Amino acid sequence: KRDAVSNIPGPPAIPIIGCLDFILKINPRNVSQIAIENARKYGPIIRIWAFNRLLIGSSDTELNEQILSSSTHISKQRLYGLLKDWLGVGLLLSDGKKWHTRRKIITPTFHFKILEDFLQIFNCQSMVLLDNLAEKADGKTPFDVYPLMSLYTLDIIAESAMGTQVNAQTKGNVEYAKAVSEMTELSAWKFVRIHLNNSLVYTILHPRKKLREIQLIRIMRDFTKKVIEERREYLLKNSRHQSENGENENDIGFKKRSALLDVLLQSTVDGKPLTNEDIREEVDTFMFEGHDTTATALSFTLYLLARNPRVQNKVLAEIHQVYGDDLSVPFTLMNLNDLKYMEWVIRESMRIYPAVPIIGREIKTDFHYTHSRIGNGVIPAGTEFILNIFLALNDPRFIKDPEVFRPERFADISPEYNFNSIPFSAGPRNCIGQKFAMYEMKLSLAKIIHNFELLPLGEPVQPSVNIVLRSVNGMQLTMKKRS
Numbered sequence: 001k002r003d004a005v006s007n008i009p010g011p012p013a014i015p016i017i018g019c020l021d022f023i024l025k026i027n028p029r030n031v032s033q034i035a036i037e038n039a040r041k042y043g044p045i046i047r048i049w050a051f052n053r054l055l056i057g058s059s060d061t062e063l064n065e066q067i068l069s070s071s072t073h074i075s076k077q078r079l080y081g082l083l084k085d086w087l088g089v090g091l092l093l094s095d096g097k098k099w100h101t102r103r104k105i106i107t108p109t110f111h112f113k114i115l116e117d118f119l120q121i122f123n124c125q126s127m128v129l130l131d132n133l134a135e136k137a138d139g140k141t142p143f144d145v146y147p148l149m150s151l152y153t154l155d156i157i158a159e160s161a162m163g164t165q166v167n168a169q170t171k172g173n174v175e176y177a178k179a180v181s182e183m184t185e186l187s188a189w190k191f192v193r194i195h196l197n198n199s200l201v202y203t204i205l206h207p208r209k210k211l212r213e214i215q216l217i218r219i220m221r222d223f224t225k226k227v228i229e230e231r232r233e234y235l236l237k238n239s240r241h242q243s244e245n246g247e248n249e250n251d252i253g254f255k256k257r258s259a260l261l262d263v264l265l266q267s268t269v270d271g272k273p274l275t276n277e278d279i280r281e282e283v284d285t286f287m288f289e290g291h292d293t294t295a296t297a298l299s300f301t302l303y304l305l306a307r308n309p310r311v312q313n314k315v316l317a318e319i320h321q322v323y324g325d326d327l328s329v330p331f332t333l334m335n336l337n338d339l340k341y342m343e344w345v346i347r348e349s350m351r352i353y354p355a356v357p358i359i360g361r362e363i364k365t366d367f368h369y370t371h372s373r374i375g376n377g378v379i380p381a382g383t384e385f386i387l388n389i390f391l392a393l394n395d396p397r398f399i400k401d402p403e404v405f406r407p408e409r410f411a412d413i414s415p416e417y418n419f420n421s422i423p424f425s426a427g428p429r430n431c432i433g434q435k436f437a438m439y440e441m442k443l444s445l446a447k448i449i450h451n452f453e454l455l456p457l458g459e460p461v462q463p464s465v466n467i468v469l470r471s472v473n474g475m476q477l478t479m480k481k482r483s
């Protein structure tokens with residue numbers, strides 16, 4: 001392995017322990033800074049040894065493109081295993097045939113006709129959000145927007161994935177909603193403490209946390225299981241009802257809309273329906289992937305808009321141009337597509353603060369690359385490949401003055417060349433929910449900016465990489481109701 005990667009620079013490695021002293025210096029708050037400094041020192045591709053583990057970190061567009069577009073190197077790096085007890089082996093964690101089959105089944109859920117249906121959910125939940133924001137919007141007291149966005153996106157994803165309302169925003173203490181939030185926090189905490197990768201070490205060092213984790217997983221499993229069983233029974237009854245009465249009407253009191261769950265319940269693999277456990281892991285994966293990521297991206301965008309009044313005014317002007325003054329025009333995918341400037345704002349905010357800053361792959365067979373910034377070479381089987389999305393999005397080769405928030409730069413960045421701009425990853429394992437997330441964020445921002453002026457009060461963010469990007473002191477701002 002050492003010979004194969006001798007062309008890749010990296011911090012000095014001591015026999016047996018490798019770059020342990022380097023690794024021990026990394027923590028969630030300094031990881032981005034360390035990555036920037038190392039890219040300056042060693043270039044965009046670096047190698048790190050941790051005992052006998054070889055890690056290659058890359059922000060090189062050419063190399064990343066080759067890995068991400070490969071249909072062979074799709075296995076996730078071992079750290080993802082921390083999520084397994086909760087999520088099972090769903091779309092995020094699976095690989096091989098299982099991943100291919102599931103991806104094929106789930107992809108139609110994001111067809112534009114179904115996305116149009118989801119807009120009704122976004123719309124209803126955003127009304128609750130506006131009420132909650134109105135209580136905070138005194139124009140003078142700074143507050144952290146993240147907790148409100150987190151409950152809001154949790155309500156949206158629960159209703160979209162399971163067709164069930166969990167009312168996280170109105171009754172913040174609903175057991176299931178609370179369990180999802182707490183488990184997300186716990187996983188993030190564990191994720192950045194490398195020694196806790198090992199389940200036995202974790203159980204010995206933090207028995208209470210482990211116990212709590214078991215309880216939370218049980219609460220979430222019981223809830224998802226009940227929803228799946230009820231929905232399966234309902235679909236069965238409904239199809240009998242239809243055939244007995246020769247009717248097409250499929251609503252006998254249960255909620256009609258439940259795209260993801262219904263798609264899974266009606267799918268077969270090799271002629272057999274998916275089991276409740278198969279379905280549970282996919283539903284739980286959506287609950288995790290679909291809520292915290294979007295809450296983070298929305299919160300950082302609001303934070304940046306509060307601090308950039310010129311951009312905020314342009315967003316407001318575009319909202320007025322598309323919807324008029326009272327937002328009474330129903331939201332459609334078409335008119336959300338017309339919010340072009342807002343799309344640049346979201347992309348620029350995700351460039352500076354990508355909700356998922358780092359992703360990883362396990363390289364299972366030798367990977368031969370060409371035309372990277374260090375030329376051609378091979379990454380040997382058994383390497384853990386860490387793809388630094390944050391650095392790639394701030395690469396001065398493509399991005400002038402990367403630290404400046406300037407949405408207009410997206411006028412010059414070709415959307416076709418998506419390996420340059422990869423907040424949702426790219427290639428066959430890209431984010432399946434990216435359109436869902438973009439429409440959700442656009443509708444939410446349109447409502448918020450139309451109703452409130454965002455003001456730059458409060459402390460600046462202190463980003464911290466915990467699976468999903470966070471800020472140690474929250475994303476603070478204040479709001480004032482527009483007259």
Ligand code: HEM
Pocket residue numbers: 076091092093103285286289290291293294297354355356359360423424425428429430431432433434436437
């Ligand atoms: C701003 C919001 C979001 C961001 C930035 C984001 C980002 C990402 C990224 C970077 C990946 C690749 C992960 C990896 O390779 O390890 C991913 C995968 C995934 N995302 Fe998202 N995501 C967002 C919203 C959503 C939403 C709303 C959903 C569901 C409705 C979703 C569902 C998924 C799933 C299921 C995967 C795994 C796909 C696969 O491996 O085939 N995401 N996301």
